[in-house]
Amino acid sequence: MGRFTHIAAAAALAIAVSCGGVAAAQELEPVTAGTAPDSAISAETTADESAVAMDAAEEMGAEEVNVLAGMGTKADAAMGQPLGGMDIQPQVTSLGERANNFNTLLLIIMTVVTIFVFALLIWAIIRFRRKANPVPSKTTHNVAIEILWTVVPVLILVGIAVPSFGLLNDQYDPPEADVTVKAIGHQWYWEYEYPDEGGFSFDAIMLSNEEAAAANEPKLLATDNRVVVPVGATVKVLVTSVDVLHSWAIPAFWIKMDAVPGKINETWFNAEKTGVFYGQCSELCGTKHGFMPIAVEVVEQAQYDQWVAARQADAGIDPADLIEADAPAVATADAADVAVDTVAANAGGEMSDLVEASTASPDGTVIEQSAADSGVATTE
Numbered sequence: 077m078g079r080f081t082h083i084a085a086a087a088a089l090a091i092a093v094s095c096g097g098v099a100a101a102q103e104l105e106p107v108t109a110g111t112a113p114d115s116a117i118s119a120e121t122t123a124d125e126s127a128v129a130m131d132a133a134e135e136m137g138a139e140e141v142n143v144l145a146g147m148g149t150k151a152d153a154a155m156g157q158p159l160g161g162m163d164i165q166p167q168v169t170s171l172g173e174r175a176n177n178f179n180t181l182l183l184i185i186m187t188v189v190t191i192f193v194f195a196l197l198i199w200a201i202i203r204f205r206r207k208a209n210p211v212p213s214k215t216t217h218n219v220a221i222e223i224l225w226t227v228v229p230v231l232i233l234v235g236i237a238v239p240s241f242g243l244l245n246d247q248y249d250p251p252e253a254d255v256t257v258k259a260i261g262h263q264w265y266w267e268y269e270y271p272d273e274g275g276f277s278f279d280a281i282m283l284s285n286e287e288a289a290a291a292n293e294p295k296l297l298a299t300d301n302r303v304v305v306p307v308g309a310t311v312k313v314l315v316t317s318v319d320v321l322h323s324w325a326i327p328a329f330w331i332k333m334d335a336v337p338g339k340i341n342e343t344w345f346n347a348e349k350t351g352v353f354y355g356q357c358s359e360l361c362g363t364k365h366g367f368m369p370i371a372v373e374v375v376e377q378a379q380y381d382q383w384v385a386a387r388q389a390d391a392g393i394d395p396a397d398l399i400e401a402d403a404p405a406v407a408t409a410d411a412a413d414v415a416v417d418t419v420a421a422n423a424g425g426e427m428s429d430l431v432e433a434s435t436a437s438p439d440g441t442v443i444e445q446s447a448a449d450s451g452v453a454t455t456e
């Protein structure tokens with residue numbers, strides 16, 4: 077009896093340690109901002125933008141909606157932002173839902189194992205104290221228990237690994253994208269580009285506390301321009317940076333992707349609900365790391381189309397030109413050159429000069445890839 081319990085206690089400890097390590101790796105934590113924001117950085121909207129936005133708002137007949145900034149969806153305190161408790165935010169993507177459930181399952185497994193180990197430990201301490209055992213056991217081996225303490229942890233880990241790998245696989249194997257958004261990290265704000273919609277781009281600067289309060293939006297999370305995407309669409313997010321490491325994270329979508337200078341990382345989401353969903357830069361990137369939030373507005377397709385039209389008009393992009401540019405390239409050297417030029421023109425901005433090299437394969441497929449890391453390529 078004595079040797080069994082010694083060995084069982086050791087086995088339980090081994091299980092607890094291995095399960096704890098795996099579970100800890102699955103956590104997804106939002107970043108919290110530290111100090112008060114600098115209101116000076118919020119006054120970036122240009123006079124031009126405001127003028128066009130007012131025109132658009134008048135056309136819509138809506139009350140002061142700045143179409144360029146977003147479609148005026150109201151922030152919902154119960155969704156898409158921190159709830160103030162210890163719970164993970166409600167998930168609005170099916171992958172997020174799965175990941176959240178998996179997280180809960182791991183917590184249950186960890187709790188059971190931990191309680192089991194502590195109970196064994198306390199029992200062993202009392203049962204095998206020196207006073208009660210003047211002649212100690214000299215046990216060194218027990219084949220049955222050694223097999224057991226090997227097989228049981230393996231079974232637990234396999235049981236965790238199977239759903240874990242399935243989830244990872246689905247996260248990294250996106251369906252074909254309906255919308256592509258490029259998120260570019262700057263110290264300390266995000267810039268966005270819509271390469272498939274003519275390549276218009278804009279900066280998203282955090283609202284000051286006063287502006288956020290006036291707009292009835294959460295402080296430290298609201299931005300002057302929102303990333304607008306259609307509901308139920310697969311949105312591909314290309315994430316990169318022009319200066320230091322940043323990270324583009326939206327807790328409600330269960331996504332977090334590092335923004336690495338000279339490299340384009342890819343993530344995706346398919347939001348099943350309309351609303352405004354907030355996130356923050358999640359890689360310590362400098363003094364205003366806590367003040368470069370992300371606001372994603374998920375709207376109906378018709379509203380998205382309207383927003384894109386306003387953005388294109390503002391950027392002087394004629395949608396008719398885009399249809400021509402989107403026509404499949406013919407397999408000639410000339411056509412490939414045209415495709416390269418189109419991509420280069422669409423990419424715009426200093427980013428293309430810094431990190432992007434575009435090439436076209438002989439069949440006319442345009443391949444965008446970062447010059448610094450030829451291992452990661454995005455094929456369109």
Ligand SMILES: [Cu+2]
Nearest residue numbers: 322357361365
């Ligand atoms: Cu950052």
